[in-house]
Amino acid sequence: MHYFLTEEQQMIVDICRQIVNERIIPARAENDEKGIFPADIIKEIGQSDLFRLFIPEKYGGMGTGIFEVCLATEELSRGDLSVATTYAASGLGFIPILVMGSEEQKQKYLPALASGEKLAAFGLTESEAGSDASSIRTRAVKDGDSYILNGTKQWITNGGEAEIYTIFASTNPSRGARGISAFIVEKGTPGFEFGKKENKLGIRASATRELIFIDCRIPSENMLSSEGMGFITAMRTFDQSRPAVGAQAVGVAQAALEEAVNYSKIRHQFGQPISSFQAIQHMLADMATQIEAARALVYHAAKVTDSGEKNISKLSAMSKLFASDTAMKVTIDAIQILGGYGYMKEYPVEKMMRDAKITQIYEGTNQIQKNIIALELIKRGAL
Amino acid sequence: MIKIKIIVCIKQVPGTTEIKINPETNTLIREGIETVINAFDTYAIEEGVRLKERLLSNPETKEEVEVIAITMGPHQSESILREAISLGVDRAVLLSDRAFAGADTWATALTLQNAIKKFDDWRLVILGKQTLDGDTGQVGPELAQMFNIPFVGYASNILEINRTRMIVKxxxxxxxxxxxxxxxxxxxxxxxxxxxxxxxxxxxxxxxNEQIPVWNKGELGLEDEKIGLSGSYTQVVKIFIPKTIHEVKMITGGPDEQAEELYGKLKELSIL
Incomplete structure (x- = not known):
């Protein structure tokens, strides 16, 4: 299939494909089974300049758009969604610095994130605050030139592995969402500790951990923008990052389709390959068509985002919603085509199904995506 | 201050395990076969780049290290030099001249030596231990002999390196x-x-985007009798793939008869 990529974009795809084939696929089953964080693979991704993509050149990046990030994310997800999640979560962690950070903050933090020397993480979710970000309980109280952080963040991707954390805390609880502020917190800051590692259904090789803040003193200069700007920072970050979640879903769905097509040609029943049965053919055709539609929507959302268009929430939400639902359906169908083998761990499709599920949940559940889409429709009309 | 140059010698080889030979000309059939960097040379490139990174992280040698890839071959060999650059090599030079054709390991080493001489301050030459087509493993030792410098083959770990010495396992x-x-x-x-x-x-x-310079015999100051086929002490007279004969014999009968017949046959073939 031709996606009219430039030479540079094709290079990104080729590099990712090589990492997938040579590094990710050989290690993924064991990493999944044992929950091993693939530090070597992440280092290789950094060495290949993939973390540089979206960061401007003046901060050590390559200044590409979200579209290029989506290409890289899709390919990495074809190999292992755990790796792609780790990659994308670092982006999610540094996009707040990109969109709301001061020049000093960008100079200080972005170069090491661009090179992949350090990973970033995004700390918003809490046990009682997921979709409803306004009910955040982590508090940041001003004390001289600092803020004192207290609270616990939950299910933070790259928790423990990342060096740089964007943390959302309430500086004024009476103002709800408008009282939330965002801070850059470095690993090793006294009072900042890591809690339990989560044992997950899928993306098991990615690190998901609690972040615990006990009287953690953060210099005021680490605040992103100003007090009360945290919620807007998070929403703007999600607008930019959601197409990449769509790309994750497209990648994992594509991988499942490839497994299903290959298997259907070698599996013989009733004296012929199962690919000769129309029941299987129609399933494959539906899977491929849905993936292609999801990919088109993700690429479109990414390109519109890159065009500088401001109102991207609806399209960005649509791409995440549609692609993740597609990934769930396609990976389940892939297991159906592989039958009993698909249900076994010897084949990778059961892992792909477990992995795909998270794309319907994280960075805003699909129900929240529908809220965003509907709200935009009602606010701005259907055009 | 001396700039440390690391020279990596690489070669383009057929990217296939099924090498075919033209029985009439006794040469490798290269048409239609994808060419790649000789597999062992990819480790040479990586080691050159790693040594550079290691030397750069040492305050004494910072900013003074350059990795240069060279290859001798036809113009198409430029592609492997570009690949070497994509893997972290700083620059590359192609040694190409019709007169280089047919070179054996000695003439190849001599050509490489004259190219390396043109760089000031080179401190280390890294080669793959052998090529997958010629398979001799001779060019490295010959090159070291010509320069009268130490040679360590099959290096598996560089334990220490600085401007003047290295410890190699x-x-x-x-x-x-x-x-x-x-x-x-x-x-x-x-x-x-x-x-x-x-x-x-x-x-x-x-x-x-890199411009890759091409050096010919004139630039290397080499006379015709020293290079290519005329500068070679050895020449491949004949090259062939050994014929293998497959014969299948089905053994039938009951288990005892089959075992007996199999035993007799293996004995006859001196396998048992």
Missing amino acids: RLMDDRYETFEIKLPAAISVGKEINIPRVPSLRGKLKAK
Whole structure:
């Protein structure tokens, strides 16, 4: 299939494909089974300049758009969604610095994130605050030139592995969402500790951990923008990052389709390959068509985002919603085509199904995506 | 201050395990076969780049290290030099001249030597331990002999390196050996030494735009009788793939009869 990529974009795809084939696929089953964080693979991704993509050149990046990030994310997800999640979560962690950070903050933090020397993480979710970000309980109280952080963040991707954390805390609880502020917190800051590692259904090789803040003193200069700007920072970050979640879903769905097509040609029943049965053919055709539609929507959302268009929430939400639902359906169908083998761990499709599920949940559940889409429709009309 | 130059010698070889030979001309059939960097040379490239990174992280040698890839071959060999650049090599030179054709290992080493001489301050030459087409493993030792510098073949770990000396561990059939050698020196490497990296995006972009100089016999100051076929002490007279004969015999009958017949046959073939 031709996606009219430039030479540079094709290079990104080729590099990712090589990492997938040579590094990710050989290690993924064991990493999944044992929950091993693939530090070597992440280092290789950094060495290949993939973390540089979206960061401007003046901060050590390559200044590409979200579209290029989506290409890289899709390919990495074809190999292992755990790796792609780790990659994308670092982006999610540094996009707040990109969109709301001061020049000093960008100079200080972005170069090491661009090179992949350090990973970033995004700390918003809490046990009682997921979709409803306004009910955040982590508090940041001003004390001289600092803020004192207290609270616990939950299910933070790259928790423990990342060096740089964007943390959302309430500086004024009476103002709800408008009282939330965002801070850059470095690993090793006294009072900042890591809690339990989560044992997950899928993306098991990615690190998901609690972040615990006990009287953690953060210099005021680490605040992103100003007090009360945290919620807007998070929403703007999600607008930019959601197409990449769509790309994750497209990648994992594509991988499942490839497994299903290959298997259907070698599996013989009733004296012929199962690919000769129309029941299987129609399933494959539906899977491929849905993936292609999801990919088109993700690429479109990414390109519109890159065009500088401001109102991207609806399209960005649509791409995440549609692609993740597609990934769930396609990976389940892939297991159906592989039958009993698909249900076994010897084949990778059961892992792909477990992995795909998270794309319907994280960075805003699909129900929240529908809220965003509907709200935009009602606010701005259907055009 | 001396700039440290690391020279990596690489070769383009057929990218297939099914090498075909033209029985009439006794040469490899290269048409329609994809060519790649000789597998062992990819470890040489990686080690060159790693040594550069290691030397750069040392305050004494910072900003003074350059990795240069060279290859001798037809103009198409430029593609492997570009690949080397995408993998972190700083620049590359192609040694290409019709007169280089037919060179044996000696004439190849002499040509490489004259190219390396043109660089000032080179301290180390890294080669793959052998090529997958010629398979001799001779060019490295010959090159070191011509320069009268130390040579360590099959290096598996560079324990220490600075401007003037290095400590190299190498893998032999039954033991490891560790040498401390003075630089300049040459080493050859195999797959034990590292895992070659995936190319970087900046490397690929640099490789695409890089001008790769081509040096011919004139630029290397080499006379015709020293290079190519005329400068070669050896010549491949005949090359062939050994014929293998497959014969299948089905053994029938009951288990006892089959076992007896099989035993007799194996005995007859001196296998038992």
